[in-house]
Amino acid sequence: GAGVSQSPSNKVTEKGKDVELRCDPISGHTALYWYRQSLGQGLEFLIYFQGNSAPDKSGLPSDRFSAERTGGSVSTLTIQRTQQEDSAVYLCASSFRSVAPGGEQYFGPGTRLTVT
Amino acid sequence: AQSVTQPDIHITVSEGASLELRCNYSYGATPYLFWYVQSPGQGLQLLLKYFSGDTLVQGIKGFEAEFKRSQSSFNLRKPSVHWSDAAEYFCAVGANFGNEKLTFGTGTRLTIIP
Numbered sequence: 001g002a003g004v005s006q007s008p009s010n011k012v013t014e015k016g017k018d019v020e021l022r023c024d025p026i027s028g029h030t031a032l033y034w035y036r037q038s039l040g041q042g043l044e045f046l047i048y049f050q051g052n053s054a055p056d057k058s059g060l061p062s063d064r065f066s067a068e069r070t071g072g073s074v075s076t077l078t079i080q081r082t083q084q085e086d087s088a089v090y091l092c093a094s095s096f097r098s099v100a101p102g103g104e105q106y107f108g109p110g111t112r113l114t115v116t
Numbered sequence: 117a118q119s120v121t122q123p124d125i126h127i128t129v130s131e132g133a134s135l136e137l138r139c140n141y142s143y144g145a146t147p148y149l150f151w152y153v154q155s156p157g158q159g160l161q162l163l164l165k166y167f168s169g170d171t172l173v174q175g176i177k178g179f180e181a182e183f184k185r186s187q188s189s190f191n192l193r194k195p196s197v198h199w200s201d202a203a204e205y206f207c208a209v210g211a212n213f214g215n216e217k218l219t220f221g222t223g224t225r226l227t228i229i230p
Contacts, residue, residue: 042220042222045219048217058217059217091160093160104162105218107160109159
């Protein structure tokens, strides 16, 4: 079946502009995660959605970052007033369960964001 | 707070040689541990995971990992590497059954020489 998809695959934007990154999780997966992979910082958690529960936003680095998940499926990560330090690969993942062992996060190919 | 340390930034091994990638974790409760691989330009692929039970877990592509609670380690091993194993390897720890956010190590880049 289809895996996690992300769009665009690459995005170049000017400093100060807003960007939206999209994630389509695997059908039926109830949990969705955003991570950021940048040089020198490794992979860092940003935000996590599970069903209709309030999202875990504890990893968002500033209030310029926000995310929503519509209809329990597609998610959009928005970065306002982009800065050069926002340049990174943004990875989305989804998983089927969140209350029992055995869950596995499936990752998308990522969106490479470059802020000039 | 949970954390993961991968002390080796870059490892080079000869094709056919054995491999061990180190991972140490810090977590206050039962850890749920994972190894992921990322090939150039690709997303992360799960190699194996440990939740409970047998401390030696088998994964895909001939990899295995051993959970050692006393050493807070979850090292990844392969008896004989192939050129296609060249990639970046990430160890991760998860909370609450491993289905919530993962905390990743900084990764180990593996280079294979002929």
